[in-house]
Amino acid sequence: MAKRAAPEVNAGSMADIAFLLLIFFLVTTTIETDSGLSRKLPPMEDVVDPPVIKEKNIFQLNVNKNNELFLKTGGEEKVIKLKDLQKAAVDFLDNGGGAGDDACRRCQGKKNPRSSDNFDKAIISLQNDRGTKYETYIAVQNEILAAYNQLRNREFLRDNPNLGVNFVEAEKMYNDPRTSEEDKERLKEKLEKIKLLIPQKFSEAEPKKS
């Protein structure tokens, strides 16, 4: 019998099919990864006697239901604008008014005796009303974190002037899976040191039971 050649499949429409699929994936794709403010909640336990904290070491923020900010620190209460919050928080954290054991060697603030002692003692407390808008709350959180990051950047650069990155960038590098293990090990030590020096003592008040 005569050998019959297998007929060639027409591949002319392959491009069309591929285009169809391509367009489908183009439409359904969301490439972006989520990003946001990472926080840690305090564990649920009844503190029998809360530690006594000096009033001057607390930066008490209260957001009411009209999204207005009240700041109580160093014995004075005032209404504060959101855009001034970051500077106020930096001034408070960086004050360094402590003496003796509490003295803060790395603070560059005004050393006002009525404001915070040192980075470790300074606590920022945030309380919000149930009617506060989430957007305002996030903006406040953002400003407080910005204040901490600003100081951490400053101290990190002071410690490692030759590294060429600041604290935030270093942390990003540390979390990047592409960074090699040795680099991570080296970064970790430096990051931990700064985190220990300027801890994020940023507490949110327990919701009031009504």
Place this chain on the structure above:
Amino acid sequence: MSKFKKKKSGDLPAISTASLPDIVFMLLFFFMVATVMRENTLMIENRLPAADQVEKLDKKDLVMYIYVGKPSSSYKDKYGTEPRIQLNDKFADVSEIQAFIAAERASKREELVPFLTTALKVDREANMGLVTDIKQELRKANALKINYTTINGDALASLNR
């Protein structure tokens, strides 16, 4: 003689499209690999607030999502206009969060459970009462790592809009 006259056609030779499928396939594979399909159908309005001190939320398999917002227009009649919680594909009550966390934890390998993060995708118009309730529930469930998911932008500028 005209026998040897070259045929001089004025038009340009056609560009070969034989490699077109290859190019398209290349693009196709890129998008197939880069695609993340939406897991949940959103039944709520979800316009995230802006912030600039953000951290990236890598490792999508280690994230539990809690959505909060006003029910979107097609659910308005049934669920009203007050912000609600959405877990997976349905509206939920605050009391269901603990069960949700437990279910998410059970579905992950045991050694990964401590690394689970809860992403709160809350609409910017929602009020804090509901968010505070959620946070209390998360504390009860001992899911302490949270992330307020935001879009990347200037928080103050977007607030004044």
